[in-house]
């Protein structure tokens with residue numbers, strides 16, 4: 001226990017008791033998890049100022065799902081956003097990010113913080129709202145908002161520390177079709193260009209780490225330069241930002257601040273693997289939180305499916321944390337039903353990612369049980385095992401109570417083969 005305490009305290013005030021409970025839920029030896037936390041390969045975002053069931057993100061852990069909710073200027077209904085957050089949690093979300101930019105931001109955040117889940121925010125959004133526009137946000141205001149979020153109990157903060165002068169120079173030297181599509185990234189670019197100053201989160205990174213260490217809050221190093229379309233995937237700015245994030249990740253680890261990395265945006269499917277592996281290598285295998293990858297720009301309305309394909313592929317190469325994309329992505333603020341659909345699809349992608357991260361020869365018990373239930377045409381068991389059995393049951397029930405399903409009916413291959421083997425078995429017994 002002493003060793004574990006030492007290991008954990010090297011990178012956060014997370015207690016050995018929390019590590020033990022979380023490790024148990026992941027099926028990992030507590031000491032192994034503590035070592036991974038100390039080495040920065042796993043994080044447990046958990047603000048000591050708030051009680052909730054935490055989760056672990058990173059090496060050897062199940063892939064986690066975050067769901068973004070939040071009001072916007074044109075659409076501000078805080079009660080709806082709380083309902084969305086609750087719907088996301090009951091459909092499998094492990095974390096909620098409050099990205100509200102409309103209405104009373106403190107009051108919305110306070111309500112989100114009462115939920116029994118890991119909560120993240122992007123403080124620069126609130127700083128811009130308070131200042132009126134991005135160019136009027138100064139370092140004092142930004143750090144004040146960050147401190148307030150920490151004090152209020154937020155578990156992890158997305159902070160775009162890698163959007164610095166070097167990244168801006170790369171953007172200018174190798175222009176992109178979509179420029180900057182990260183909202184936080186765009187705000188920091190506006191602050192830097194209009195004020196002719198370095199990003200304070202980069203320039204004062206050591207001070208930022210002091211604040212985060214004081215409140216034991218995890219930093220999610222934002223990918224402000226993520227590409228916004230497939231054509232931009234190979235442009236320079238994102239790679240320059242990766243390298244900066246690698247340096248900052250090392251500094252955070254040395255300062256005892258838990259950190260994860262965000263990436264990599266829109267890109268063709270064949271580029272996902274090497275981007276994930278590159279980020280992991282540059283950042284010392286820090287937990288990787290994915291926004292996307294959106295692997296085609298041609299399917300608005302189905303971007304939740306597009307992201308699931310990119311996300312599962314990324315998990316196969318080492319990504320740890322998926323951000324839900326709803327069917328409304330790129331089109332409108334999501335409705336509650338979009339959040340439910342998006343969360344379910346992200347959860348499925350996370351499960352597929354999990355199966356791809358297992359060691360060779362590993363057999364998932366639930367997958368094995370499902371195969372047996374299918375072989376036995378045991379519908380009740382199939383619905384129980386399914387990730388979303390309610391939907392499966394509803395579809396199966398459309399054509400009444402059949403022992404097969406209405407796809408092939410009396411020509412059901414499973415039934416035909418079963419009957420042949422049962423008949424053969426009976427004949428053998430008679431002999």
Ligand code: SF4
Nearest residue numbers: 405407408409412413
């Ligand atoms: S009827 Fe066809 S689709 Fe349905 S369970 Fe049998 S083999 Fe599968």
